[in-house]
Amino acid sequence: MPSFQHRKAVSDAHELRVAQELTWRGWNVNAWGQGVLTDPVRSALRGTDSALRWTPDLIIAKGQQIALIDCKSRMTSRATSRHVVEGAAVTAHLQLVAWTLLPVYYVFDNLDVLTPHDVLTAGQHGPYSSAGSGSPYYLVPLSRSLAFDTTFGAHRVTRLSAAA
Secondary structure: OOOHHHHHHHHHHHHHHHHHHHHHOOOEEEEOHHHHOOHHHHHHHHOOOOHHHHOOOEEEEEOOEEEEEEEEOOOEEOOOOEEEEEHHHHHHHHHHHHHHOOOEEEEEOOOOEEOHHHHHHHOEEOOOOOOOOOOOEEEEEHHHOEOHHHHHOOOOOOOOOOOO
């Protein structure tokens, strides 16, 4: 199993890519969630059952639209063509949606998008695994995913003028 530092580097790179993709589509992107906390606070939080453990990574805004983004790196099986989302995260995110009245989106490595509701309704419970946190998870067929461009808009092409 890869080290924490390797998993963190992969996760950080995916989060940066998602933030860039959103920015290119006209969204204002801010870091949010555990990524803005200090190591001691994150460590203490991991030892709890608090829903804050699953706080999404980014908060985005475009005009009056606002949403929360949870970046899911290395959570897609090429062998089974399914995305994996931890059940506790889905529960926490459904509560967050109810509390904030803001949408939460999962964005995977291939830029597929799912909502917690999508996962709850289209996913099936996965077998128990001691990998990761060891908590139950959902498996969602890739075919049930939303397209990134459909969800967040098409990539805006910036053209340089001839004078530039």
